[in-house]
Amino acid sequence: MELFDRQLHVHRRNRVAATPQTYDFLLKRAAEDICERLEAILRDFPLALNLGAHHGIVSRALRAANVKIVISADSSPLLLAQCEVPRVLCDEEFLPFRDGSIDLVVSALALQFVNDLPGALIQIRRALKPDGLFMATLAGGQTLFELREALLTAEEEIEGGASPRVLPFADVRECGGLLQRAGFALPVADSEMVKVTYKSLVDLMRDLRGMGATNILKARTRRPLKRATLARAAKVYSEKFAAKGGRIEATFELITLTGWAPDESQPKPLRPGSAHARLADALGAEELPAGEKVPIPRRGGAD
Numbered sequence: 001m002e003l004f005d006r007q008l009h010v011h012r013r014n015r016v017a018a019t020p021q022t023y024d025f026l027l028k029r030a031a032e033d034i035c036e037r038l039e040a041i042l043r044d045f046p047l048a049l050n051l052g053a054h055h056g057i058v059s060r061a062l063r064a065a066n067v068k069i070v071i072s073a074d075s076s077p078l079l080l081a082q083c084e085v086p087r088v089l090c091d092e093e094f095l096p097f098r099d100g101s102i103d104l105v106v107s108a109l110a111l112q113f114v115n116d117l118p119g120a121l122i123q124i125r126r127a128l129k130p131d132g133l134f135m136a137t138l139a140g141g142q143t144l145f146e147l148r149e150a151l152l153t154a155e156e157e158i159e160g161g162a163s164p165r166v167l168p169f170a171d172v173r174e175c176g177g178l179l180q181r182a183g184f185a186l187p188v189a190d191s192e193m194v195k196v197t198y199k200s201l202v203d204l205m206r207d208l209r210g211m212g213a214t215n216i217l218k219a220r221t222r223r224p225l226k227r228a229t230l231a232r233a234a235k236v237y238s239e240k241f242a243a244k245g246g247r248i249e250a251t252f253e254l255i256t257l258t259g260w261a262p263d264e265s266q267p268k269p270l271r272p273g274s275a276h277a278r279l280a281d282a283l284g285a286e287e288l289p290a291g292e293k294v295p296i297p298r299r300g301g302a303d
Helices: 006-015 025-041 055-062 117-127 145-159 172-181 201-210 226-241 279-283
Strands: 045-049 067-075 087-089 102-108 128-139 183-198 250-259
Touching: 025 055, 025 128, 025 183, 025 250, 045 055, 055 067, 055 102, 087 279, 102 117, 102 145, 117 128, 145 201, 145 226, 145 250, 172 183, 172 250, 183 201, 201 226, 201 250
Parallel strands: 045 067, 045 102, 067 087, 102 128
Antiparallel strands: 128 250, 183 250
């Protein structure tokens, strides 16, 4: 089932390509985090793919971190034109790369907009060389929960019903399972909550438009938001999610996925029963046969 209108997504990202640097604070954070994680890995990655490259901020950070060749790939031609070569115009759901050809694939805040995330992950794993690394940051399920609640409340009150206006995002536990299903070895998924304050709901929505991250759900309503509904949503938001100084708070959950293309050189779990040392010895405890009751020491007092 296709949740997102991918053509509309490309259109809106092309529309904001003139001023992407004004709204790229989350991308900068993702780029810094990806590079910090790569620094902790004692390996070189000669050829990297930046999937969903936006205007090239992550590609430039990778080159500064001594990755020799970085291919920027994006579905928006106007954003991609701002990236350094080599670059590839492609949909993140349909990768044109040969199996086993890339050392490192990174993606920052792009994969949450694909319709078939499991399929995209499988394609990424296939494109990686054996023991190649995949690392991605994407928006998690707690992202903009305040905006979702304020809009739902206002629409129900003013219009007698609500339509989906904030995109659904994946849960961190689901993402870890998707890595395993896609065949990645040593999969890890973790998340971080980023809190951002705004002067008003209008300012938050302006930032989302500037990111090209507005509603692209196929099931979205085509009716524009009524002024009365927007005003009520702003009031609900300010009452429930107020920050200091009369501002409002918005949450962005950033999920980081890490996985490796399988290879024989990677560590593997031991076969059950193959240990050479007893756990009881390591813990300094007495080992009892299965089923035997553990004696509980009595404390002072009556029986």
